[in-house]
Amino acid sequence: MERMWFGDAQLKYWNSWIVAVNVSRGEDNKSYGDIYFVSQSRDEAYDKAIELKKAGKMGHITVMESAGDKRYVGGLEVWPQ
Numbered sequence: 001m002e003r004m005w006f007g008d009a010q011l012k013y014w015n016s017w018i019v020a021v022n023v024s025r026g027e028d029n030k031s032y033g034d035i036y037f038v039s040q041s042r043d044e045a046y047d048k049a050i051e052l053k054k055a056g057k058m059g060h061i062t063v064m065e066s067a068g069d070k071r072y073v074g075g076l077e078v079w080p081q
Contacts, residue, residue, distance in 0.1 A: 001034040006064060013038045015068035017045035021058035033062065 001021075007030070009018055017040070020033030036058070037048045042065075049063045 001036055003032060003034050006031045006033065009033075009035055010064065010066040013066045016040055016066045017042050018064050018066055019045050019049050019052070019061065020064070021052060021061050023060040023062050031062075033060075 003022075004012075005026070006020065009020070013035075016038050018035060019037035019039075021036045023031060023033040026032050036052070037045065039045045039048070045063050049061050052058045052061050
């Protein structure tokens with residue numbers, strides 16, 4: 001596991017879903033966590049987070065989507081036609 005700021009994790013693991021455990025806020029009001037699992041599949045990432053939550057030994061758990069090639073307008077994903 002690697003502890004890192006979520007902004008850096010989203011850039012490091014491009015086009016992926018990231019499961020982070022032991023999530024906390026730093027002094028600079030940024031969220032940090034231990035990167036536990038990285039997957040191309042959203043469902044696989046959420047399944048892993050649910051499994052970890054049921055085990056109850058990893059503190060606060062979150063799933064996030066990393067940066068990628070998707071284009072957004074006003075927070076909405078732009079789908080090609």
